[in-house]
Amino acid sequence: MTNSMAEDHGIKTREDLIDALYEAAELEHSLCCLYLFAAFSLKRDPEEGNVTWVQIEKMREWESSIFLVARQEMAHLGYVCNLLTAIGGAPHLRRPNFPTKYFGGKFPFDLEAFSLKTIAKFICYERPHKDSFEQNHEYLRFANVPPAYDTIGELYTKIQKGFETLVQKKESLFIGPDSAQIESQDFPGFYNRPGMYQIEIYKVFDLDSARRAIKQIIEEGEGPKREKPSEECEESYHYQRFLCIFEELKDMEQDSQFQPARPVVDNPVVLPDDAGLPDGSTRITHPATKATLDLFNAAYEIMMLLLIRIFSHIDETESDVLALQKIAFFPMMTMVIRPLGEVLTQMPAFEPDTGHTAGPNFEVARDLTLLPHKQTAWIYLHERFQELAKDCNGVNHQLNTLSEDLQERIRPRLCQLQKNLDVLAVNFFRQLNLQEKS
């Protein structure tokens, strides 16, 4: 599936279009994870070593910029789900685990700490057409990119052409209910102003709205079409943001002491000792870190299952969808995934400790699928929340195997997480109107 659009067969059928959108969904989802991983790896305090307060101020700007890009990738994934629903496909939140390859199997997607090389790769993911103006830019040397690969913009341009072709051929391309789609103004509570947190998603119901979605995705990624790159670092599109970080980082690396990232290993993975290790992966062996990584992945999987229900809502009431949104966006993303991701990049990867640290790998052990029956889905998800809280308690009991200094740094966050997960499980129970077993 991931290689389907690398060769330009064009999009001739609804199935082709759905397949291309599946690839787009996987790309957006994977990019979001890569960006979060790099952002989580950034140091936050001079006490972590090899960074000064002055450098940390700049690093915070980078981190903020990367988080913003990750939020927009998440929104793009939502947009692609809307495009899929509009034409009769199913929202697609599956993706291969890391490490993987995209762009026709040519371009590796690895979870890597923040570095010049990583940012150079991010620029390559987001750059405009491969033959564009910056062909000889220095970042290409750092990124070690394959000689030719399609860009995200090219994939979306094909998708747009597919929509245009099929609208001409078919009278009824848009057969999916727009009521099942999500738009940012529906988001709960207080973040329902368009553009809040730089996230905008609208419903797709005809060719114009499909074009609008695709245009927005392309422009937020590679920027509007232009003759040469903007020199403004304040520009909001991803390609330009990463170019600016690259230039600033290159400049700051003239200080040979400067090391902005924690010593995070590539593609961390938890596997049994006797299981084969995928190429490019790093086996995490520290027990407390393994437990924390498992906790992260359980939380990530629950969040994905919630998102699948949100993007596929069928017989949910408005208040069901609102309740799911109130849990999946805030707080699962901000109060569970991010703190755990940040904690993991401080935890030892190995036992005995070699000084290397782990990171979140966004791994799903099984296929993520829609839980089709609403009531059973709520019961299942509630159980998963309860297990998550229990697992967090288990992690907290293992923290005393870590150094005192590290315990002091991460224990408050994990203890708070424990309290929050306990409440979150009950919030889910209450908000989805689950009944106590008699």
Next chain:
Amino acid sequence: MLNIHFGGWFQCRLATEPDPTDEPRGVSGFTFAVAGEPDFDRIIRLQDAPSVVKRSHTPTVGVTVKGIDIDGQPVPEQNPLYQVLVGAQVELLDDAKFIGQNYILALARKEPIDPFHLQISKKIDSQYKAIVRRKDLWDPSNSKIDIYQILKDRTKNLEDVEAIVGRRQPIGKDTARDVLQRQSPEVAEATGILDACGYLQQRLEQLQRELKELEALPDSPNNAIQIAALQTRIRKLIPETAYQLLLVKVNYQFDINGPTNVTHLDKELLHGETSVDVPWPIKFWMGAWDSDALCGYMKGTVSIPFKPFGPKLIA
């Protein structure tokens, strides 16, 4: 009823959405701990203590009693009650925080303050002495229970929980429109900020001048940190958007219900006594959020059933 009117600037160094509540320095929201400053701790500080992280050109922290009345009748300045209360310090004890945990405990802008343990104290003979102190409890029958235990209790349904937590939450339904009062004339009057954009523009110019002065000094590690901190403050201070928060407020109103064993009232200083068997109504707003100073303004009234000793205190 003795009505004690208070007001003043407070500090609360906290991360803002979409950052997690426990984000230590601020990344994606609009508040930041800048170079050299300690991590955020979210504690609401009503008094200018060493733990307040004072930034240049920002308001002085200090919530004090501004006036008193009994049953609406002003108490004259020469009255001993006036002498002891007006100018007294108002504090929230036990590290009070806005608690929301990004929608887990409460929605944004609907965060209750917890713990809510109000104290009014006065410097007497070089020492601060508590005049009035009372704590609000989530459950007056169980002073140990906290909000997590209430929310975790599955025997309580959504309405029960909303009633318990909602009592101490800002007034208004769950939408920003209902909770936040924007362009509030009361905020403008209390803070004296009649031109919010101009107020921030002036701050920006002060910071820019300070930066120039620092840049003219010889290089030193400390100087570099101060410059980096100022540069971040300048970059993040955008009067065109930040001014909107300056004239915003949220309103709180509840009855402080703590039992007598956690209530303190200095009868001697107050020249009277009060009932602690009944709750004390409190009504206040918090607003005027100055995102550069990490400060806001608080104004309100606590009402205490009061019986003066001896002759009537009102002139």
